[in-house]
Amino acid sequence: MKKIILIYGASLATLVFLLKYLEYQFFVRDLSLEFYLSVVALLFTGLGIWAGLRLTRNKVVMVRVATEFKSNxxxxxxxxxxxxxxxxxxxxxxxxxxxxxxxxxxxxxxxxxxxxxxxxxxxxxxxxxxxxxxxxxxxxxx
Amino acid sequence: MKKIILIYGASLATLVFLLKYLEYQFFVRDLSLEFYLSVVALLFTGLGIWAGLRLTRNKVVMVRVATEFKSNxxxxxxxxxxxxxxxxxxxxxxxxxxxxxxxxxxxxxxxxxxxxxxxxxxxxxxxxxxxxxxxxxxxxxx
DNA sequence: TTTACTTTCACCCAAAAGTATGATTTGATG
DNA sequence: CATCAAATCATACTTTTGGGTGAAAGTAAA
The missing domain is CATH 1.10.10.10 (Winged helix-like DNA-binding domain superfamily/Winged helix DNA-binding domain)
Structure with missing residues (x-):
């Protein structure tokens, strides 16, 4: 859990830094807000899915299997x-x-x-x- | 699956519209790019987790439990x-x-x-x- | 020591389960 | 149609089980 939060923080920081870098270094000012948002949305959707799976991966659900009785x-x-x-x-x-x-x-x-x-x-x-x-x-x- | 994609599209569109609306209606121009990104990241992380769980919800892993009798x-x-x-x-x-x-x-x-x-x-x-x-x-x- | 619990056993009675035998009905099969 | 297996029921008898009560001996805790 802590690890996941750390990964999230790091991702967000890196991303912001990257965008800023692009913005100031190459004067890529024509990238619209929508574009940024889309990229972030996609990335964090992926991260979210990954985290979701991670959190539930080891949850072995105990189910009393009905062992659909086959009469001999x-x-x-x-x-x-x-x-x-x-x-x-x-x-x-x-x-x-x-x-x-x-x-x-x-x-x-x-x-x-x-x-x-x-x-x-x-x-x-x-x-x-x-x-x-x-x-x-x-x-x-x- | 289609439903999930639709929900994603709708979410993104609504969000962009909302931000634009805020931006132009109230001249809230002092909201930083980082803030936008954070909001979007959080939202889509949630959506991602939800989608991830949704996709794997019904995957019940069949495990033959050894049932090594443990007296209660x-x-x-x-x-x-x-x-x-x-x-x-x-x-x-x-x-x-x-x-x-x-x-x-x-x-x-x-x-x-x-x-x-x-x-x-x-x-x-x-x-x-x-x-x-x-x-x-x-x-x-x- | 007193108290509480466990384990043991007895006696009696009633209910449930099991045994044995025989009989009737019904449906399927040759 | 005759026959056989399945299903039904009865009667009689024995064994097993279950319920209630009481009680003795041992152990462990308060």
Whole structure:
């Protein structure tokens, strides 16, 4: 920051000196005010852009990339997991109880139990926490 | 891009017009060349910075953050979660049952139940699946 | 020492989860 | 049409989990 300010000061000083020099040394009096202004405007626009980039160059923006989830169809098929079972799995992973899942899918609690039991068999696990883990590893769910 | 160029043109024209207007209307002839240049330099530096930022604003650099897990001590302390509770939480997240956790930590099943109950209270959840989720969100566990 | 916190454990009860088996319906496929 | 897989539900039973209460032992701080 200090460096940038110094550079700016130096630039301005040099420029003014240069113009004065030209003016007095070579009697270049026919250069209009507009010309001077244009030159200065251009130069300092360039400097401004440079400074702007300089100031923000190292700003690495931390973005939680949505990692646009690509469901692993292959694995789902290989394990023989049906659409409905996958739905149940997803709600399970969101922390819902079997009853809540049943309510959301408009089916009975027993149905969800059946689905989850089948899921555990196919995933070769015995608890829902393990099922969630394994499913995430295999990219079956986000 | 076109818009930016237009804005630049308009700015320069307006400025020149303004200066001319001042100069001729109020005979403010004692304003030095240096003053004009300074004003112009400042203005166009600002414009330059603005343009520079404008041009690079949407450039989001994609960085695969190594996510080398940094346990969130602050949050652990804020929630009042003890060392032992965190251990239980971690094993829970690995899919172990309370009994398995008890065996691993060489304590009784009841102890684990107490720990997990306290955990649920502190994490404001009611099921272990939710606890795992929340703990991962808060970076309490990997 | 008193206080507060952690860790440990017990008991009881209720709710949730998981297992096993069997049955019905439906849609797709050969 | 017969068959098969998927989806649904039930009943019964066991295990796991969660909630509430209480309490003992150890540690660290006030």
């Amino acid at each position: 169809e292959t694995e789902l098929e290989r394990l023989g997991i049906s659409k409905r079972e996958r739905e149940v799995l997803e709600l399970m992973a969101k922390g819902f109880s079997n009853q809540e899942i049943a309510d959301r899918l408009f089916v009975s609690l027993n149905t969800i139990k059946t689905h989850s039991s089948n899921l555990f068999l196919k995933l070769e696990v015995s608890r829902r926490t393990q099922a969630i883990q394994k499913a995430k590893e295999l990219c079956l769910i986000p | 001590e602050t949050e652990l302390e804020r929630l009042g979660i003890s060392k032992r509770e965190r251990e239980v939480l971690e094993l829970m997240a690995k899919g172990f049952s309370n009994q398995e956790i008890a065996d691993r930590l060489f304590v009784s099943l009841n102890t684990i139940k107490t720990h997990s109950s306290n955990l649920f209270l502190k994490l404001e959840v009611s099921r272990r699946t939710q606890a795992i989720q929340k703990a991962k969100e808060l970076c309490l566990i990997p």
